[in-house]
Amino acid sequence: MALHFLLESAADAAVGDVVVLGGAEAHHAASVRRVRVGEAVTVGDGRGVWLTGTVASVQPKEVQIEVTSREDVPEPQPRTVLVQALAKGDRDELAVQAATELGIDEIVPWQASRSVSRWDAAKVAKGVARWETISREAAKQAHRPRLASVSAPVTTAQLAARAGVSRMLILEPTADAALTSLTWDAADERDVVLVVGPEGGIAPDELDVLQAAGATLVRLGDTVLRTSTAGPVALALVNAGLGRW
Known part of the structure; x- marks a missing residue:
């Protein structure tokens, strides 16, 4: 190639x-x-x-x-979005890299309540720039015609507001529904938003807020995946469900 x-x-x-x-x-x-x-x-x-x-x-x-x-090359419809909770070490960065290679359209950092890593005001610009660099290089390696955008970090309240205008899927190991059980309507052009929690999982009160706003809890299987792995795995299944793979 x-x-x-x-x-x-x-x-x-x-x-x-x-x-x-x-x-x-x-x-x-x-x-x-x-x-x-x-x-x-x-x-x-x-x-x-x-x-x-x-x-x-x-x-x-x-x-x-x-x-x-x-x-x-036109922008894909629907767009796919990864909301990645900040994680310790380089686990969130690994998720950004892999998701970009797999075709994610937007990446959103999330300061979840259980995130060990914290971006204070001084770290936000540096953190977003770091994710942009990782995503850009991954897009080049993957020969993507469109770069993924990296948005500013969001709070749980801001994430809940987005749930009302998108198809938001919360990756939660205890969920009753499997991601593979979902159906996909080609006419539905809402963003597909995949939300991944930090190492300790998403807090119960955060799950309640997001569900009340319209998000759906889904599981990936019988095992618990790392925060660096869950998003890319879910995106691969969404790509298949949307007929892109």
Whole structure:
């Protein structure tokens, strides 16, 4: 499969144009991936533009690519959203990486009451930027035409407000309904929002608030998955249910 690179100005390119990678992306192409003149590559803007092209010239700080075809990939409907509770270590970051590879459209950090990791005001911008970097690199590796967006952290109250306008599924090991038992209506364009709790699980009062707001509790199986694993596993099942896999 051809190597894939990101370039914001790709949105302005047409067949026959030459697009230029510079900065970190040029370094990655020339020095890390060692592209060669004549090699086929793909370039995207992360918002649906997908260019196929041939490398025309390679310099350490500039790589030129002649565009041979262009495709504009529409945003999927419904969108899939991962609400990931903050977790200790790198477990939440592992979830962000895997979910991006599997096609998640939006990632929302959640400061759950049982989250060991806490993002105070000084950490929010740094934490969101870190998740954005992880998601961007995962999207490139997966050859995605669209990057996943990383939203600002939400409270439980803000999450409950979102439950009323989406199909929110709370991953809860004690739930009666299995995620695999759900049915999917192709005409339902509401976001599918997967909510994953922290290491200690979602607190009972939080479950009550979210259920009262319209969320549905679902389980993944008879075992309890880590917070880093549950979201990607659930997304894989949703992808299959929506006919994307």
